[in-house]
Amino acid sequence: MDETELVTRAREGDQEAFGELVRLHEKKVYNLAVRMLGNPQDGEEAAQEAFLSAWRGLALFKGDSAFATWLYRLTTNVCIDWLRKEKRRTAIARSVPLDDEEGTLQLPDLRQDPAEEAERQERLAAVRRCMDALSDEHRQVLSLREFSGLSYGEIGSLLNLEEGTVKSRICRARLQLRKLLLADGNFSEGASSKKVGRGGAV
Amino acid sequence: MTCEQALEAISAALDGELSDAEKEELEAHLTSCPDCRALWDDLRTIQEDAWESVLEPPEGFHDRVMAAVAEEPAVRAGQPKKRHAWKGWGGLAAVAAVVILIAGPGLRSGMSGSGGNGGAAPAMAEVLSDEAMGDAPEEPAVPEGQSEPEDVGMYDMSMSELGAAPTGRAASDRNESAAAPEEEAPQSQMQMFANKSVEGAAQGYRAVVTVAGGLPAEYSWDEDGQLVLAAEELEALKAALEEAGISYTVQDSGEGIEADGSWILVLPNG
Numbered sequence: 001m002d003e004t005e006l007v008t009r010a011r012e013g014d015q016e017a018f019g020e021l022v023r024l025h026e027k028k029v030y031n032l033a034v035r036m037l038g039n040p041q042d043g044e045e046a047a048q049e050a051f052l053s054a055w056r057g058l059a060l061f062k063g064d065s066a067f068a069t070w071l072y073r074l075t076t077n078v079c080i081d082w083l084r085k086e087k088r089r090t091a092i093a094r095s096v097p098l099d100d101e102e103g104t105l106q107l108p109d110l111r112q113d114p115a116e117e118a119e120r121q122e123r124l125a126a127v128r129r130c131m132d133a134l135s136d137e138h139r140q141v142l143s144l145r146e147f148s149g150l151s152y153g154e155i156g157s158l159l160n161l162e163e164g165t166v167k168s169r170i171c172r173a174r175l176q177l178r179k180l181l182l183a184d185g186n187f188s189e190g191a192s193s194k195k196v197g198r199g200g201a202v
Numbered sequence: 203m204t205c206e207q208a209l210e211a212i213s214a215a216l217d218g219e220l221s222d223a224e225k226e227e228l229e230a231h232l233t234s235c236p237d238c239r240a241l242w243d244d245l246r247t248i249q250e251d252a253w254e255s256v257l258e259p260p261e262g263f264h265d266r267v268m269a270a271v272a273e274e275p276a277v278r279a280g281q282p283k284k285r286h287a288w289k290g291w292g293g294l295a296a297v298a299a300v301v302i303l304i305a306g307p308g309l310r311s312g313m314s315g316s317g318g319n320g321g322a323a324p325a326m327a328e329v330l331s332d333e334a335m336g337d338a339p340e341e342p343a344v345p346e347g348q349s350e351p352e353d354v355g356m357y358d359m360s361m362s363e364l365g366a367a368p369t370g371r372a373a374s375d376r377n378e379s380a381a382a383p384e385e386e387a388p389q390s391q392m393q394m395f396a397n398k399s400v401e402g403a404a405q406g407y408r409a410v411v412t413v414a415g416g417l418p419a420e421y422s423w424d425e426d427g428q429l430v431l432a433a434e435e436l437e438a439l440k441a442a443l444e445e446a447g448i449s450y451t452v453q454d455s456g457e458g459i460e461a462d463g464s465w466i467l468v469l470p471n472g
Contacts, residue, residue, distance in 0.1 A: 026267070030259040044260060051267045051312065055274055056469065057410050057453040067356065076327050076449055086445065124255040131255075145217060146252050152219065171213035172243050181248065190331050202215050202229045202242070 007067050011058045016057075022051055025068060028147060029075050036079040038132045046082050050075040072148035076158050083136065127187035133180055138173035142150035145170050203231040204364075208238045215242075216249050288371045408464040409454040411440075414471040418442040429468035436466050 001009075001017070009017035029050055033060070051072050054061075061070050094115060113192030144155045152166045159166070181187035205276070211228040214220050220228065232239045407430075420442060423429055431439060436452070443450050449472075 015271055018271060022264060022267050026264060027256065031256045034257060035443065040257065040260070044263065047259070048263070048267050048270060052270050052274065052471075053410075053412065053451050053453040055271045055453070056412060060367050060407070060410070060453070070448070071206065074453060077453070078344075081452065085449075120254075124251055127251045127255045128257075138222065146258070152217070167214060167219070168210060170217065171210050172282070174248070175209075176211055178241075178244055178248060186246070187244075202220070202225045202232065 001152065003067055007058070007063065009062070011057075011061070019056055021067065023052075025071055025085060025171070028068075029071060032072060032075050032143060035131060036076065036140055037082060037145055038128040038139065042093060046078050047075065050078045069150065072144075072150060073154070073158060074186060075116055076144060076148070080140075080158070086186075109183075111126070123186050126184050130177055130180035130184055134176055139163065139178055141166060141169045142173040142177065203227055204427070205231075205235060205238055207395075208232070208235065210250065211239070212242050214244060214307045216245060216358060258468050408466040409436060409452055411436070411466055411468045412453070412471045413443065414449045414466060416470075417449065417468075418446040423470070427470060432465050432466040433466050439468070 001019070002023070004044050006017045006020050006024075010021060018101070030043060030047040033046040033050065034040050037046055045191070051069070054071055061067070134142065138196070140159065141155060141161075144150055144158070145152075150158070152163045152170075155161070156163045156166045163167070178187075182189055206208070208228060208231045211220060211224060211231075215225065215228055232242055417423065421429060421439070440450070440452070
């Protein structure tokens, strides 16, 4: 059954069809929420909330956009609302940085030798850690781009920003992330260009 | 191309947002500028790592979502309300119309303030209205046909014919006042009034608000265990919910929630 059919059935109240849609998108929705909120506990709750909102609001989804786009937009709305409420509730800065102990660990990639795999996992953990260390502004915009695949225009309409601002903010966020990674010590400048397959075309 | 221009182009290239001509221009710059080439390589590696760094949802996540869904009375297309809710709707519609058109903007702002923080313009509202103004792809939940001026005329006429000039009510009186015009109005005119409103409302809601736990003291569920409000009351509701520490989510139709004559549906969570 393709996604359109699943959406149609879910709109008619078919929970099984909706379950399939959840399965198709849960990883992305979960990661988007975790990244936007900066920690896995809130991210999980927000992701659940987003799916529940989708179920409740399917009647409002007319299929003019892809279901995924609509769903990511919902997720983003939940997260933005979450951050806003959080800010109002406490003036305390976001605490617990995300590391592997808190999230579900990726299964090791058995194709690689253990030392390389350990290094890879270390690098990925560093990326998560440093993304969480970005400012809210930078993290939101970069997460939206990397984990939802929304266009600059769509991100702009969600965050109330001009498309050009989105574009340059994403660029600044990337530079900031690189800076943090270099400072974190798990990434060395230019090292990537020495790796096999680097230095390729744009 | 300067290095500064190359920087933005590199980022846009990673996002797949460059045209072929722009790609060629960037490629030419990268060939002649080792610094920008190194930056390109770094940022590309970081992007790939970021993609790879995704987490699996925790064990049981799917089941928890589906358990919540199973408990949820979903709002299905074309049947936003159960049959016996029409009466309550008419009442609410009457109050909304009275507030908007008879008492005028002064009272409206008074009402939105009654939740405790009417002056606040939360980010969500901005997001929602922006979305409506942007390229929001969803079809409007309420069709164009539900035109404002027509409704305005109808409400105006009805109310002047009724001779009723209800006094301003705070949100806390909403449920009492909902019944008031109905008692005072001749049955036939009230029916027309209500039918007109209900007709529009039945076609969909601008937003669905889901509330975890109870409602703030000044609101109460209708006989179906849900609540329909005029769209402009959303901000007051949100402020009241936040004041009371009740968590909630707002899901909009993509049509915008500010317009007069549109509705929001409030549902309990679970």
